[in-house]
Amino acid sequence: MKIGILTYHRVVNDGSVVQAYCLEKLIRSYYPNATIELVDYRPWRGEKQEHLKILTKRYPFVRYSYWNKLRSIRVFIKNNFQGKSPSCITDNIEKARRFIDAQSYDAVIVGSDTVWEGRPSGFAPHSPNIYFLPDLPSIKKIAFASSADPIISSYANNVNRAEKIRAAIEAFNFISVRDDSTRDYLVNLGISSERIHFMPDPTLLWDLNSIVDHSIAKYSNNKPLAGIAIGIGNTSVKGQMTEQLIQNGFDVIDLERPKQIEKYFSQPQSLNQRLGLYSNLNMIVTDRFHGSIFTLLLAGAPVLFVETSSKWPDRNSKGRDLFRRLGLEEMVWRYDVNAPESGLVRNRLNRWNDLSKQIQGRIQSLRYSAKNTLEKMFQCLE
Numbered sequence: 001m002k003i004g005i006l007t008y009h010r011v012v013n014d015g016s017v018v019q020a021y022c023l024e025k026l027i028r029s030y031y032p033n034a035t036i037e038l039v040d041y042r043p044w045r046g047e048k049q050e051h052l053k054i055l056t057k058r059y060p061f062v063r064y065s066y067w068n069k070l071r072s073i074r075v076f077i078k079n080n081f082q083g084k085s086p087s088c089i090t091d092n093i094e095k096a097r098r099f100i101d102a103q104s105y106d107a108v109i110v111g112s113d114t115v116w117e118g119r120p121s122g123f124a125p126h127s128p129n130i131y132f133l134p135d136l137p138s139i140k141k142i143a144f145a146s147s148a149d150p151i152i153s154s155y156a157n158n159v160n161r162a163e164k165i166r167a168a169i170e171a172f173n174f175i176s177v178r179d180d181s182t183r184d185y186l187v188n189l190g191i192s193s194e195r196i197h198f199m200p201d202p203t204l205l206w207d208l209n210s211i212v213d214h215s216i217a218k219y220s221n222n223k224p225l226a227g228i229a230i231g232i233g234n235t236s237v238k239g240q241m242t243e244q245l246i247q248n249g250f251d252v253i254d255l256e257r258p259k260q261i262e263k264y265f266s267q268p269q270s271l272n273q274r275l276g277l278y279s280n281l282n283m284i285v286t287d288r289f290h291g292s293i294f295t296l297l298l299a300g301a302p303v304l305f306v307e308t309s310s311k312w313p314d315r316n317s318k319g320r321d322l323f324r325r326l327g328l329e330e331m332v333w334r335y336d337v338n339a340p341e342s343g344l345v346r347n348r349l350n351r352w353n354d355l356s357k358q359i360q361g362r363i364q365s366l367r368y369s370a371k372n373t374l375e376k377m378f379q380c381l382e
Contacts, residue, residue, distance in 0.1 A: 001381070003027060004039040004085065004105040006131060008113045008123055009077065012050050012070045014271055015203070015290025019112050021080055022206035023144060027109065028082070030378060037083040039108065041099065041130060044091045046123040065258045068269070076271040080211065096130035105139050107381050112145035112178055112201055114318075116165075118156030118185060127161065132168035141171060142377060145178035145199040148185050149318040150311050156185065166190050174380040176373060179321040181314075197373045200366045201322075203293050212298060213272035214279065216265045224282035225264065226250035229291050230306055237306075237335060241285045244345040250283065255291070283349070289318050296359065302331070302352040304345065309336040326362045328355055 005027070009020040020038065028036050054067050077084070088099040100108065114122070115131040128134055133141045148156065156162065166189040169175065175191070176199035177183050187193050219225050226245045230238045238254070245252045254260045255277065258267055268274045278284075278294040286292060287306040295303050305319040312320075320332045330351050333344065 001031060001034040001106050002104060003031065003034055003036045003381075004100070004103060004108040005037065006039040006041060006100070006108055006110045006133075007115060008046075009038055009040075010042045010050070011046065011123055012053070012066065012073060013290075014073070014274055015288065015294075016113055017073050017076060017271065018208070018211070018275070018290065018294075019202050021076075021211065022202035022208070023109070023112060024081060025206050026202055026374075030374070031381075035083060037085045037103070037105075038077070038081050039100065039103070040085050040087045041096055042087065042089045043124045043129070044089050045125055047089055049123065072270050072274075091125045093125070093130055093134070097135055100130065100133075101136060101138070107140035107142060107173075108133060108136075109142045109144050110146055111143055111176075112147065112199075114147045114149050116146050116148040116182065118148040118151035118153075120152065120155050127156075128164045128168050132165060133171070134164070134168040137171075140173045140381060142380065143169070143172055143175045143177070144377070145176055145201055146182065147178050147318060148182045149179055149316075151181060151185055151316075157188070162189055174377045176377065179316075179318045181316040181318075181321065197376065198369070199373055200370050201290075201293065203290060203297075204363060204366060205370055208275065208294070208297055211272050212275045212279065213270060214276045216268050216273050216276055219264055219280040221251055221264070223249060223251045225280055226252050226283040226285065227255045227277070227281045227295070228252055229255040229284065229286040229288050231256070231287060237340065240339050241345070244340065244343075245283070245285065248345050248349065255284075255286075283345075285345075287319070289322070292319060292322070296326075296363075300356075300359075302349060302356070303328070304348050305332045306335050307332050309334060325366065327358045330355060 005024055007020045008016045024036060054063055055061060056063055085103050090096055110131055124131055169191055175195050176197040178199055178201050183196050186196055228238060228242055242252050253264060268277060275294060279298040281295055281299045281301050283302045284295045285304045292303045292305055295301050305323055307317045307320055323329050323332050331348055
């Protein structure tokens with residue numbers, strides 16, 4: 001059997017790459033003798049977006065930290081994926097379809113990550129794109145923890161677009177999603193709710209410790225260490241959150257600023273070492289979905305997830321969905337135009353002591369239910 005995994009593995013985003021790694025390992029554990037490949041399809045739109053981020057308007061006109069991160073992700077892919085298809089870079093859906101058809105896959109697994117994102121400014125071309133596998137009748141199609149987050153209703157519900165998406169998804173042999181907003185979106189398109197299964201993100205289903213590198217210097221200060229990684233909203237929010245963390249006795253590092261990391265650690269050169277940073281954290285404030293998971297799994301530390309109202313007007317972010325399933329919805333802070341309320345960090349830390357007692361049990365429940373869903377999924381591959 002030959003299986004392809006089609007996902008967002010070329011984004012300069014550690015979470016996207018690690019979820020692809022975990023999915024590949026998970027599938028391989030069930031099919032050790034199968035040929036399993038990462039489908040190296042790259043939207044030209046996404047490639048252009050990622051490479052433009054390397055450039056700056058000021059001398060030396062290159063963001064070397066971003067360039068180094070991009071290179072480290074490419075190295076991780078090369079060293080950690082056993083199989084990879086030839087590369088295809090195009091926004092043309094017909095060329096992408098012919099490329100996948102030429103690989104002679106018995107099945108293609110789409111996901112996880114936001115491969116069905118319902119917005120016009122995503123990584124991939126406007127949907128329905130190749131991540132919906134249209135007009136490929138000879139292969140079995142599996143959606144694994146696929147997500148449409150964030151969903152912009154005016155875009156996703158365009159009548160012509162919605163009908164094409166519905167027809168493409170109807171042709172899938174098995175459909176699983178990782179959040180309720182995607183489930184609701186598919187049901188509104190006309191997909192039967194009985195066909196849609198819940199599947200946790202694969203980073204929750206595979207042990208990350210084998211790829212975590214702790215070789216960077218350990219944090220040795222007497223104060224607890226908090227990480228902050230916020231890329232949305234008013235830039236002052238990050239400063240205001242940092243101030244609250246300091247008031248509560250934390251040293252603070254901005255995980256997206258290498259010079260700040262160097263104050264406490266040797267600079268991580270690899271994706272594996274960047275994962276190692278999370279195990280040193282005593283708290284994180286972030287709008288990053290996978291960064292939240294890494295902190296919970298590798299440090300067991302409090303996570304304050306930032307959900308911005310402009311991006312998720314309906315309070316339906318993938319982060320909120322996950323935290324609700326883990327019994328941690330109180331650790332979601334809704335950001336609109338206002339500054340964080342005084343005492344926000346202290347109040348959430350006080351609640352964490354009670355909320356955290358159930359996390360491991362909730363994660364185990366997710367893994368147990370996923371086993372049953374995986375069995376149904378693999379029946380579709382037989």
